[in-house]
Amino acid sequence: MNEALAKLYQEVILTHHRKPHHFGPLPDATQQVRLVNPLCGDEVTIAVRIDQDTIAACHFDGYGCALCRASASLLTLSVRGQSLEAVRALGHTLLTFLQADPASQTPEGIGDLIALCGVREHPSRRRCATLPWEALLTIVDDATE
């Protein structure tokens, strides 16, 4: 595996891809959003239970590539128990980071999500990683309007 590929498919990504967290429907969801990636037809559904401006639970479902699954799995871990405000900030920080130049600095506070950084060198795959976050931000934006 060459360098660019190793950076894209880091072990963290492959682990989440093989065994994603919180995969499957969330029975008592209060909100959910489904997004489709027109490039590949992939789809991801992000479902959350919001309780007093906090994300009490978050699941994802759908069909996607390793990048999309890993991104969604990481998402469910990093937003659980967080306030909507914090999640919104995190989401925007991450999207900006992933869409930036590969040479740009890593923002603070994104934790494990740094593992997604390889998509910056693969513009055709960027959307795979951002799709779950776009879905989540749609929910958060709606909920805080």
Added chain:
Amino acid sequence: MNEALAKLYQEVILTHHRKPHHFGPLPDATQQVRLVNPLCGDEVTIAVRIDQDTIAACHFDGYGCALCRASASLLTLSVRGQSLEAVRALGHTLLTFLQADPASQTPEGIGDLIALCGVREHPSRRRCATLPWEALLTIVDDATE
């Protein structure tokens, strides 16, 4: 004037262009056809008086370039008094000749019309010379049907 141009605009052509024969309406015409060259918007009307399968008189009218005017002028001279059959044969011989390869042999019996041969080397101008003959052949074909 270089060689190709001298061949296109032979003195015969320029003379007929400057002083065309039978230019203007033919008052007692029995048939007339107007054709337009879409390339340049030029138009030529060929008018004939047919009398017992013979072209008793032939005029041309319209707006055209030197090649078109000379061709029409030469046409009026070469068809006057001829039988429809002879004119039809002459017309087809000439059109075939003008559309042929510049190296091809000159057919017999075209007389002064040989002066039009330069258009074979100028495909974009060929239609200028053939337009009057196309008009005439339309008349002749109709008349002998």
Added chain:
Amino acid sequence: MIAAPLDFYARRADFPALSHHAAHSGDRRPLIYLDHAATSQKPQVVLDRLMSAYIERCANVHRGVYAQSEAATRDFEGVRRQIAALIDAPDSQSVVFTKGTTESMNLLAYSLGQCVVQPGDEVLVTQLEHHSNFLPWQELARSRGAKLVVAQVDEHGRLSPHAIAQKLSTKTKLLACTHASNVTGELIDVRSICQLAKQHGTITIIDGAQATAHLPVSVRELGCDFYCFSAHKMLGPFGVGILWGRAALLRTLPAWQTGGGMVLSVRETESDHQSIPHRFEAGTPAVAEVIALGAAVEYLQGIGLSVIAAQEEILRTETRARLRQVPGLRLIGPEGPGVPVISFVLDGVHPHDVATALAAEGIAVRAGLHCAEPLFAAMGVRGSVRVSLSFVNTIEEIETLCSALVRIGALFR
């Protein structure tokens, strides 16, 4: 191992892209290009012709009287005749230059569609179609109040003449069908289908985008009314498509796009249009690109399309056999005659991850739905990896592909 004839190896040198490309910066391996169905690489002779057209005869066609414009016009019209000969068309005035297969189909959907499809009529397409030969008809049916009927493929994605026969009736005004699938490579029995269609008075439109680079095509033998394809998929430049139609029918169709070059005379309230083919060629065409297409046709004919077909059949068969040996790999699509386009899925690995991982090794393949959603829906497959070959590919390249696939499978699972 079946070795390709030596002269096919030698042909690789004709394609500058095959030696020039590195995959990612720093990678010095030559490109392994397995995406010919998306667009083919261009031989040097095509690029040379393109350059000489841009330098020696860079002029607009059909109107100039100076040498460059006359030469451009002569060459441009010469390619029209070459195309007619390539597809065995009875005359060249029924060869219309468009921007691509997509534009050819849109032209027909508007011009032919408006003429022959009335409310309540049926327009027949198939589940095998590329979106470019599906959406224009869907849109036509919608706008005319007609019914879009979709002939079905079987669970392998196979389209049989029988499936078409089932849907044909005297209500079927048009049938649009592909000559070869851009997903499975399946070669369709267009001849039988056109015979069936004729029995119902149905006009046939064939999408040849995936055929013309791979096999001899005779529109006379196929018996179709229209045949459309793209230059860029047959070693030619971008920006040029062809629409061939039976002259007697084409002549009856009204113009679609209007503008310079397609009129006889313009008055304020109405205009007279040119005859075919110019009536359908409004605006400045891709002059140099059309001229360069002539070099692509000469190149293909220089090898011989039957020779190409035979070599590509060897490659296709061998590739399918070797792919089958990759653990967890499943080929998609029917057995049977085809062009060298092969789809598969790799168990537990998403097609886009396969394609990205291959790209990192300098192997260009395509992943996804390949602009053929109805087919994937019918087969119940979420997407595929597509390997599309040409006679310039080698068994060595396929070996490299297969061993990469083995490693990729292990990595992701």
Added chain:
Amino acid sequence: MIAAPLDFYARRADFPALSHHAAHSGDRRPLIYLDHAATSQKPQVVLDRLMSAYIERCANVHRGVYAQSEAATRDFEGVRRQIAALIDAPDSQSVVFTKGTTESMNLLAYSLGQCVVQPGDEVLVTQLEHHSNFLPWQELARSRGAKLVVAQVDEHGRLSPHAIAQKLSTKTKLLACTHASNVTGELIDVRSICQLAKQHGTITIIDGAQATAHLPVSVRELGCDFYCFSAHKMLGPFGVGILWGRAALLRTLPAWQTGGGMVLSVRETESDHQSIPHRFEAGTPAVAEVIALGAAVEYLQGIGLSVIAAQEEILRTETRARLRQVPGLRLIGPEGPGVPVISFVLDGVHPHDVATALAAEGIAVRAGLHCAEPLFAAMGVRGSVRVSLSFVNTIEEIETLCSALVRIGALFR
């Protein structure tokens, strides 16, 4: 004699066609190209970019994940941003790539026309238009049962904002007008015209085909809703056109051509379309040609469009002055600001004979009605000889032209 600045002479070496061409076989004089309005010659940097696109990034855009396809996509989308910057558009998503100005106008006539023009409405065009910006509107009016209103030029062919104002009313849904005439070179006061149109709620469509190679263009300052032009007339390749539209308006328009690349999802009975600009870009675009257009834009901006405009104004003025001295020559068209396009008639000599005689001396000009029949009808002229310049032309070339014209006049009269 006014000498052109030295660096403009040096620029000639950038254009291989200008040194390469001989007129007719055997003639060793370099080409004097005075037909830039038909299509411009291409600088070597454009041809180089074209070649490198065909060799290093020959791939379809927007779908491949391998290096060549990603690079092609990046460059292709980069040119979209360059174009937006060139015409001072607020964003690049409202830049649509088409086949040419003609296709851009047809797209608008169908997509915009069907949306906003109802039976009884009026569509306003002018007598100054090229057929490509006249016929699509004539056809739209016919098909929608609307009225085509034609703003008139004066006897010199001049189009004043006043003539437009006279025809504008609240019934006028669309106004299509050229930025610069391809016959007389007249530069239209588009800004005033768009202000007038706005007062009546009329949507404005400007034909920039003859403007973008010659002067700085700002769609923001012009205040138009749509602006269309062709790559091949601005040093770029054939087969590429641009349609720019105000994003807020463009977003509301339905697709015109359908096919691969413009859909989000396809089902058997209906489909969802992409957002702008992709919704309007069905099928494989002219990938390499669009990429090469980027080099043309860089080249033009490298000199600077104001610098070009100033130099061409010197050439235009000088050429008009010298032509006036040719016995029996009459300039056609109004005085006033313009692009370097000049029409004339030579007493007693048909324009096509003039052009053919000039061609024999290696001078390329155009003769006829220049796809602008309504204008010639309005001026009562049967056709003209057209000399269209670019900054690469020289006063020496104009001198050669004028002395040839003197001889030609004498020959034919």
